[in-house]
Amino acid sequence: GENVEQHPSTLSVQEGDSAVIKCTYSDSASNYFPWYKQELGKGPQLIIDIRSNVGEKKDQRIAVTLNKTAKHFSLHITETQPEDSAVYFCAASLGSARQLTFGSGTQLTVLP
Amino acid sequence: DTEVTQTPKHLVMGMTNKKSLKCEQHMGHRAMYWYKQKAKKPPELMFVYSYEKLSINESVPSRFSPECPNSSLLNLHLHALQPEDSALYLCASSQDNSPLWPQHFGDGTRLSIL
Numbered sequence: 001g002e003n004v005e006q007h008p009s010t011l012s013v014q015e016g017d018s019a020v021i022k023c024t025y026s027d028s029a030s031n032y033f034p035w036y037k038q039e040l041g042k043g044p045q046l047i048i049d050i051r052s053n054v055g056e057k058k059d060q061r062i063a064v065t066l067n068k069t070a071k072h073f074s075l076h077i078t079e080t081q082p083e084d085s086a087v088y089f090c091a092a093s094l095g096s097a098r099q100l101t102f103g104s105g106t107q108l109t110v111l112p
Numbered sequence: 113d114t115e116v117t118q119t120p121k122h123l124v125m126g127m128t129n130k131k132s133l134k135c136e137q138h139m140g141h142r143a144m145y146w147y148k149q150k151a152k153k154p155p156e157l158m159f160v161y162s163y164e165k166l167s168i169n170e171s172v173p174s175r176f177s178p179e180c181p182n183s184s185l186l187n188l189h190l191h192a193l194q195p196e197d198s199a200l201y202l203c204a205s206s207q208d209n210s211p212l213w214p215q216h217f218g219d220g221t222r223l224s225i226l
Contacts (some may be wrong), residue, residue: 029125032211032212034214035216036142041219043118043202043204043217043218044113044202044217045217046214046215046216046217049214051212093211093212094211097155099160099168099211100157100211102154102213103154105152105153107145
């Protein structure tokens with residue numbers, strides 16, 4: 001089955017700096033890659049997703065890049081703010097499979 | 113605010129109790145999911161309903177019993193739970209059960225088993 005590895009497990013950045021979280025996946029047939037943000041006491045919130053026919057997608061301060069050859073995808077957050085502090089999960093799925101496979105999560109702390 | 117509503121937000125129950133978790137969505141989604149999430153871990157899939165029929169059961173113990181009364185509602189009936197079942201239980205929904213559709217999560221029910 002699919003395996004998703006996520007790094008780093010914790011990340012601290014200064015407010016205004018950029019943050020990058022990386023995930024690798026094992027099944028080259030995976031074709032959908034969402035990113036979720038989970039704040040304390042809340043459920044995961046979808047913040048951006050990308051499909052395998054696209055190399056990059058951007059939404060304001062958030063961007064995701066996908067390298068299908070290397071089987072990795074990354075979340076980039078620019079101009080970080082304290083409210084970006086949360087746990088971020090990447091995930092991958094196969095169209096033929098019936099579920100998402102999640103990464104282990106990254107605790108992002110943005111220091112004021 | 114999330115478009116998937118879960119009740120109750122918190123639940124404390126003894127090992128002999130029977131209780132139910134409820135989930136509701138009004139986005140017209142035809143797939144609904146139950147996940148279990150332990151602290152500092154990613155969500156783990158428990159059940160998937162597609163068009164009100166159970167399509168995936170990830171070998172979940174029978175003390176957890178899902179029910180989908182209609183396309184907007186999903187319940188999880190709990191009976192004779194164990195302390196290790198204490199966790200955050202998340203409901204999610206998506207357009208249909210293809211994993212290519214984004215899943216939208218509720219804020220969960222924090223369950224504690226005494």
